[in-house]
Amino acid sequence: MSDLPQHIHIVEEGPREGFQIEPGPIPTIDKIALIDALSLTGLRHIQAASFVSAKIVPSWADAEAVIAGFTPRPEVEVTALYFSKTGLARVLAFRDRLAIxxxxxxxxxxxxxxxxxxxxxxxxxxxxxxxxxxxxxxxxxxxxxxxxxxxxxxxxxxxxxxxxxxxxxxxxxxxxxxxxxxxxxxxxxxxxxxxxxxxxxxxxxxxxxxxxxxxxxxxxxxxxxxxxxxxxxxxxxxACFDSTVGGLGGCPFAGHPGAPGNIASEELVLLCEEMGIETGVDLDALIEAGRLAERIVGHPLPSAVLRGGSLRRFRALAS
Amino acid sequence: MSDLPQHIHIVEEGPREGFQIEPGPIPTIDKIALIDALSLTGLRHIQAASFVSAKIVPSWADAEAVIAGFTPRPEVEVTALYFSKTGLARVLAFRDRLAIxxxxxxxxxxxxxxxxxxxxxxxxxxxxxxxxxxxxxxxxxxxxxxxxxxxxxxxxxxxxxxxxxxxxxxxxxxxxxxxxxxxxxxxxxxxxxxxxxxxxxxxxxxxxxxxxxxxxxxxxxxxxxxxxxxxxxxxxxxACFDSTVGGLGGCPFAGHPGAPGNIASEELVLLCEEMGIETGVDLDALIEAGRLAERIVGHPLPSAVLRGGSLRRFRALAS
Missing domain, CATH: 3.20.20.70 (Aldolase class I)
Structure with a gap:
């Protein structure tokens, strides 16, 4: 009745989506701290920044500094968003740090x-x-x-x-x-x-x-x-999904102010984990990264798992 | 591949669940206002109050006043929760207003x-x-x-x-x-x-x-x-589900403070409406009731639909 995959690949877009939409400004070091925390959770692909015009998206004026600053890990592919030839040229300056x-x-x-x-x-x-x-x-x-x-x-x-x-x-x-x-x-x-x-x-x-x-x-x-x-x-x-830690990022479209944006990575990981589908992610570590994201943006994020928690610790208490 | 029902029956438990768990106190007239608003949305079953010991659940000390105060409508079944013989006796005093x-x-x-x-x-x-x-x-x-x-x-x-x-x-x-x-x-x-x-x-x-x-x-x-x-x-x-308007009510169990409680009625209705399953509920009216619930409790409720809205108005704008 179903073709459930055995494992899924998650593209974590929290830093790029989230920091673009938050009223901010978010300090560059906070953006770097979240990327580094996420890269220790078992996630294998993080979209870390947006190389767009700083006139249109001032919150990503520090894209170069963020990409120059995070700690690369061989097991984690870090990418950046861009739309124009100018954006591509900026990204190409980081060929050694970004998967392009x-x-x-x-x-x-x-x-x-x-x-x-x-x-x-x-x-x-x-x-x-x-x-x-x-x-x-x-x-x-x-x-x-x-x-x-x-x-x-x-x-x-x-x-x-x-x-x-x-x-x-x-x-x-x-x-x-x-x-x-x-x-x-x-x-x-x-x-x-x-x-x-x-x-x-x-x-x-x-x-x-x-x-x-x-x-x-x-x-x-x-x-x-x-x-x-x-x-x-x-x-x-x-077997491939984009999501954002904590549900970072909101809806940029008119007509629903305050609505959630992307699906929350923690909820996606919990769903898969509890159904026997491998994600490679340590959910409790991801929840900690989500809480870091909440402290950075200064308000609660939509992910229910940030409050409900994983089931692992209850199983541990019960056994 | 599926046995999707043609229509579902929703038991709206928002007033009972929500007002029990909110730190409150919630004025009796506000509880009545929400029940009356819900009974105009097309919902056919509302669990409106909890007849439990006021010592254990002080927020429902006014159960009698709430049940005496709402406006009954022939098409809406209103029920109350109770656990003990004493609770049953209190509920039976409202045989004319409650389905028991x-x-x-x-x-x-x-x-x-x-x-x-x-x-x-x-x-x-x-x-x-x-x-x-x-x-x-x-x-x-x-x-x-x-x-x-x-x-x-x-x-x-x-x-x-x-x-x-x-x-x-x-x-x-x-x-x-x-x-x-x-x-x-x-x-x-x-x-x-x-x-x-x-x-x-x-x-x-x-x-x-x-x-x-x-x-x-x-x-x-x-x-x-x-x-x-x-x-x-x-x-x-x-084809039968309990839910709460706005996602009113939280999780009463230790270990996950602030976690959502019951599924939100608006999300359940949207899911069904968009899949061709009848609920009898006017989603936009239910969203208004959810916003009333948010004003009453004085904080945002978990239902994403309260912010994302129904799809009906976008279809109307597009056509």
Missing amino acids: TGSISLAASDTFSRRNLNRDRAAQVEAMRQHVVAHAEAGVPVTRLSIQAAFGCNFEGDIAPTRVMETVADGLHLAAETGVTLRELSLADTMGWATPARIEQLVGAVRMRWPDLRLSLHLHDTRGLGIANAHSGLQLGV | TGSISLAASDTFSRRNLNRDRAAQVEAMRQHVVAHAEAGVPVTRLSIQAAFGCNFEGDIAPTRVMETVADGLHLAAETGVTLRELSLADTMGWATPARIEQLVGAVRMRWPDLRLSLHLHDTRGLGIANAHSGLQLGV
Whole structure:
């Protein structure tokens, strides 16, 4: 009845997502402390900073200092987010400290793309073509196709799976044309519209059409369904998830101030651990990192596990 | 692949659970205002008060005043919680305003029962026998069997499904002996140990052994898995759930201060609504009631939907 994976790969996006959205300013040393704490939890991939324009995102004006400052560990892949050729050049200055690969990112909602980036479907694809060319020139592989608003859109409402499939096809077509070999397809619930039923429908359809493409889910907990959605993904064999420690990061979209952002890493790890799916993460260490994140931002974070705790210590007390 | 129900029945326990655990004191008129607001949302069953000793639970010293004060509506069944013969007598004074039926309540964890009620397995059953007799004397039907700690226990650790089945069998045996016809079996995740896998295992086993017993789930969101657990219950055909508006009520057990309590009614309703399962509830009206509950208790409540909102208004804006 289910294709539960034996182990999952988590991309921890707490530092990048969280410190971008917090009113801050968050001191550089605090950002570094959280990255270093996370890299001792067993997490294998941390997205640590955002190399975007400091004019648009002042909270990441210290991206260089953060990346220069964390303690690298051979078992942990640290990455950074960037969108432009300028961002790529800044990231490339840290080739020795960062794992650098490119993504083709397309939105399944035309309205979202037009409003957020002022690009229609054709212009999105064209922009990504230039993005791929910039990577080729820099000798950086592009490995991932990421589809935003894959489950619904605040501006456009429900997004039909056929529309998502067309967007995936656009991305695969671009990859083929530009000689890119994609390793992963990420479906992002950018605005918190996913439900278990929509996960089943879309993941099922994508998996049937492109059985060899590794799927990843980027889920938001805007309306409390994030972990139920992750569970539905697991049941369909999805083994890669983005999440944030403590549930760091909020929802950047208008219309739901204060809503949670990404699913909390602790809740995802607990779900997997209690179902016999390996994450490689020490949940109690991750909870400590989440509490550090709460002290840094100065307010409670959404993760219920930060208050409920793991089950391990109760088992230990009981035995 | 699934037995999703077409519609579900929700027992809204927010007033009873929430006002019991809040540091308060909550004014009687505020309790009444929330009950009245909830009874206009389409909810059909509200557990409104707790008739317990005011010495033990001072926050419910005004149970009589609350039940005397709310506005009854023919379509809404209002109930109250009680444990003792004294409690039953107090509730019976409101036969005209309350729906009164009795429950047999047993804990699947012996340690929990001994520590919480100072009763072992035999003493639990004996106490429930007297409880049933008291109901028979008052002419009140006993209709429900409720199993506490059905998915795990802070004192005892994991609880094997076989142990839960034995506890259910104890209750059914007592019902048969005392001439009681049970209509419902409630499985309670009293301390937040359930996972989708444990729901599948236990609900599957119970349904196979007692296919005619209507199942109900009382889920807590202590560790953020509550809605994923509800979804697993739905997939197995469970159509009755307890929940609380806003996620009112916290976790009364030692070891996780500040952890969420029951699953939030708004999240349960959103999950069902978006999956085509009828709840009868107007989600936007329920969200307004949740915001009233937040104003009454004076702090944010756990329900993500209170901040993320329903999807209806975004669909309306998009169309």
